[in-house]
Amino acid sequence: MQKPTISTTSKPIRSLEDALERCQDLGMRVSRQRRFILELLWQAQEHLSAREIYDRLNQQGKGIGHTSVYQNLEALSSQSIIECIERCDGRLYGNISDSHSHVTCLDTNQILDVHVELPEDLINQIEAQTGVKITDYNINFFGYRNSES
């Protein structure tokens, strides 16, 4: 299959640098606070609530106000620079915006990102069953961490 030429605007975000670059491409100002939030999400590699993001940044001595955290998360997620998951108990934010799957740990309610590639014959099977050409997918896995240390 031939790969289409990727324009800068549709370039997937796969690193902190990509995320910062996307901000610049969109003409968004990369303030210190905005950079702190992006750095934290890329370091953490998990999905955090606005409250957790606020707490962690302040623990790291990166003083940032509640309002600033909320406004930055809103701006970044509305531009798809970060991921936003709506859960019944509130919103969670994560670092990757290109398509991926989630593993939920039922002990802690933590949601981890994974990249899953399904075998081609399974995709073909689903296409044959439904008549729909599959172009994208994400899967939700649920489970428990194994308790051995």
Ligand SMILES: [Zn+2]
């Ligand atoms: Zn995610």
